[in-house]
Amino acid sequence: MTSPSAVSVLVVDDQRPFRMAVRAVVRRAPGFVLAGEADTGEAGVAAAESLRPDLVLMDVNLPGIDGVAAGSRIRDADPHTVVVLCSTYGKTDLPATVATSGMDYLHKADLAPAVLRALWERRTSDDD
Numbered sequence: 001m002t003s004p005s006a007v008s009v010l011v012v013d014d015q016r017p018f019r020m021a022v023r024a025v026v027r028r029a030p031g032f033v034l035a036g037e038a039d040t041g042e043a044g045v046a047a048a049e050s051l052r053p054d055l056v057l058m059d060v061n062l063p064g065i066d067g068v069a070a071g072s073r074i075r076d077a078d079p080h081t082v083v084v085l086c087s088t089y090g091k092t093d094l095p096a097t098v099a100t101s102g103m104d105y106l107h108k109a110d111l112a113p114a115v116l117r118a119l120w121e122r123r124t125s126d127d128d
Contacts, residue, residue: 007120008035010053012044012070013086014062018108022057029113032120039063041070048074048081055120057106060087060098068097075103082123086111 009032011022019037026034035053038044041062048056056074058067065073071083084104087094091105098105104119 005031006033007031007055008033008051008053009116010035010038010044010047010051010056012038012041012047012056012062012067013059014039015059018059018086021108021111025111025113025116029116032113032116041065041067044070045073045077049077052078053081055116056081056083057086057111058083058103060085060089060094066095066097068095068101068103071101071103082120084119084123 009026011019013019023034026032035051036047038047041064044058056071058071060067062070067085071085074081074083084106085098085101086106086108088108104123106115106119
C-alpha cells in the first residue's frame with residue numbers, strides 16, 4: 001500500500017474509456033493515487049496481489065472470471081482491501097451475486113471525486 005495519506009486505487013475494467021475516466025477522477029481527487037489498471041478479472045487479482053491497493057474499482061462483467069469472483073479473491077487475500085463493484089446497469093438489473101457479495105456497488109455514471117471519497121470513508125469507518 002502507499003503512504004498513509006494517499007489511497008491507492010486499482011481499476012479493473014475491460015473498457016478502456018472507463019479506465020481513462022477513472023484515471024481522470026483519481027487525478028482530481030485529493031488524497032487518491034492510481035496504483036494500476038487491469039482489463040480482466042484474472043489480471044485484476046494478479047495486480048492486486050502485486051500492487052496491494054487500498055481500493056479496487058471492479059467492473060461486474062469482465063472477460064474470464066467476473067468482477068464478483070475476482071473481488072472475492074482479492075478480499076480473501078487481503079481483507080483490508082476495499083472492493084467496489086461498478087457497472088452501467090441499475091441495481092435491479094445486476095446479477096444476484098452482486099447483492100450477496102458484501103461489496104459496495106457504484107453506477108459508473110456516478111463516479112466523481114466526492115463519490116470516491118465518500119465510498120472510501122464509509123467503508124473505512126465500517127472497519128472501526
